[in-house]
Amino acid sequence: FCFCLFDTFTTAFVKNLIVVLVWLILGYINGTLVATFVRHQTFYEDPRYILFIHMVINDCIQLTVTVTLFVLSYIFYQINVSFCCFFVLMAVFTTRNTPVNLASMAVERYIAICKPLRHSQICTVRRTYIVIGLIWFICVAPDITDLFVTLANESLSFFHESVFCLRQNVFKDPVLAHKRQAFDIIYFSCVFLTLVFTYLRILFAARALSTDRMSARKARNTILLHGAQLAMCMLSYISPSVEIVLHLIIPGKILEIRFANYLIVYILPRFLSPIIYGVRDKNTNMSNTFLTLIPQQT
Numbered sequence: 001f002c003f004c005l006f007d008t009f010t011t012a013f014v015k016n017l018i019v020v021l022v023w024l025i026l027g028y029i030n031g032t033l034v035a036t037f038v039r040h041q042t043f044y045e046d047p048r049y050i051l052f053i054h055m056v057i058n059d060c061i062q063l064t065v066t067v068t069l070f071v072l073s074y075i076f077y078q079i080n081v082s083f084c085c086f087f088v089l090m091a092v093f094t095t096r097n098t099p100v101n102l103a104s105m106a107v108e109r110y111i112a113i114c115k116p117l118r119h120s121q122i123c124t125v126r127r128t129y130i131v132i133g134l135i136w137f138i139c140v141a142p143d144i145t146d147l148f149v150t151l152a153n154e155s156l157s158f159f160h161e162s163v164f165c166l167r168q169n170v171f172k173d174p175v176l177a178h179k180r181q182a183f184d185i186i187y188f189s190c191v192f193l194t195l196v197f198t199y200l201r202i203l204f205a206a207r208a209l210s211t212d213r214m215s216a217r218k219a220r221n222t223i224l225l226h227g228a229q230l231a232m233c234m235l236s237y238i239s240p241s242v243e244i245v246l247h248l249i250i251p252g253k254i255l256e257i258r259f260a261n262y263l264i265v266y267i268l269p270r271f272l273s274p275i276i277y278g279v280r281d282k283n284t285n286m287s288n289t290f291l292t293l294i295p296q297q298t
Contacts, residue, residue: 007255012074015259019267023067026270030056047108047128054132055101059270062094066266069165081158084165085147092167096139098269099187099233102226103194104131109222110198114205142183146171191230199223225272232269239265 007015033056036043043049069087072079112119150171163169168177202220239261246257 016071016074019067019070022267023063026063027060030060045125047123047125050125050128051101051105051108055098058094058097058101062091063270065091078162078164081161081163081170084163084170087165088167088170089143089147092143093140096187097135099191099230100135100139102229103191104135106195106198106223106226110201113202146176149173149176188234195223195227195230229269229272235265
């Protein structure tokens with residue numbers, strides 16, 4: 001987000017204040033949810049909540065990295081290439097994790113509703129942690145190669161230079177850009193098909209069930225919200241094109257457009273996870289914990 005050089009001091013201060021305050025609020029909410037998860041044995045023995053808390057922690061890491069880069073772009077503008085590589089890769093890994101984690105959660109709900117008698121056998125705690133390990137592997141493996149290619153192509157002195165921290169500024173090989181696009185298509189296509197499949201199967205199961213239709217309907221609605229999260233994740237891949245179009249429609253407002261884009265694409269989606277499993281959750285411990293974070297009307 002290369003707009004720090006053109007903002008006035010007041011504008012830059014306000015933007016950074018907004019971003020840091022949102023980060024603190026979300027950090028408090030997510031930290032409280034993690035603490036609630038740890039304190040109650042029921043949660044960390046339930047695959048559903050293990051996957052949920054993994055996504056919450058993943059979102060915390062992603063948000064911390066993006067906010068750090070945002071603030072650093074105003075303070076230093078350019079940072080060391082080695083540090084930039086670390087920040088960029090962490091942002092990429094955690095960004096990829098979110099949709100794959102959503103697909104895993106949707107599959108767990110599908111098994112719970114459509115195969116209830118086998119749910120406890122299939123979705124064990126041990127297998128859930130194995131799934132989390134696989135999520136990290138399939139999200140890290142394709143993009144860590146960017147670092148290896150850069151190490152092979154660039155001299156050691158390059159990693160001592162300072163650059164404005166963007167992915168294309170440190171991983172400059174054109175082949176890597178095409179590889180990223182291919183993997184983006186593969187990841188989101190697989191996740192999208194998984195969400196559609198699980199939603200339709202739960203929909204048909206809800207119509208066939210004579211009992212427990214409420215659970216099926218709630219699972220269906222949860223997967224719809226996962227679909228909304230996936231759509232918001234995809235915004236990060238179309239946001240550059242949207243910025244160009246908006247700049248043509250509203251010339252002279254590129255800084256405001258970029259800041260709004262940053263909030264919508266990288267900040268707003270982080271609010272959805274606590275809502276899906278906070279207010280909507282039937283478990284009193286998790287829902288009450290979330291509700292205590294919301295100021296009550298007097």
